[in-house]
Amino acid sequence: QVQLVQSGAEVKKPGASVKVSCKASGYTFTSYYMHWVRQAPGQGLEWMGIINPSGGSTSYAQKFQGRVTMTRDTSTSTVYMELSSLRSEDTAVYYCARGDLCSSTNCYAHYWGQGTLVTVSS
């Protein structure tokens, strides 16, 4: 069965960077895109971007351009999301989610990781 297992909670200071991992299993890793979505406490969902694990190409939401980097390691079936220059507003649960039925980067998020809480506080 498809499983996405994310790394544990992080506490970071403003200005620092955080790198969240998402290890996939139960399917061919390079055959499906991976989204990253975040959710601030008590708020809605916010799409951050998407990565194609096959070639490593990415597409980021304009809001995060220059601050976010999505990468993958095909040897371990893991994708990573690194967010830099953290500020308090980046405190959120970060989710990875497998993209299905993709036409280019146009795909819905089918299977989701459990989420990783990132807290930014001085």
Add this chain to the structure above:
Amino acid sequence: EIVLTQSPGTLSLSPGERATLSCRANQSVSSSYLAWYQQKPGQAPRLLIYGASSRATGIPDRFSGSGSGTDFTLTISRLEPEDFAVYYCQQYGNSPHTFGQGTKLEIK
């Protein structure tokens, strides 16, 4: 970017009733690339509907999606106790793949 507006913000209904949730876009959603998700407290979202009207694997047939262009609807024909949650629509045809702000479905 495409802005999705969901209504109502909160919907109070009883088990057994019919729920109708709306998602309106400020411009046409490409190829009906519209999905609906359910989220319960402390859990990751769960895909319900993709392509505006296709049910995801394992989703009960009381959930149905409809619409095209700028107006989309999620209907739950007969509410079960486990259906009370927050529902989000998302368009994935244009970057960024924006979400609506959510509709909270609560027990009346």
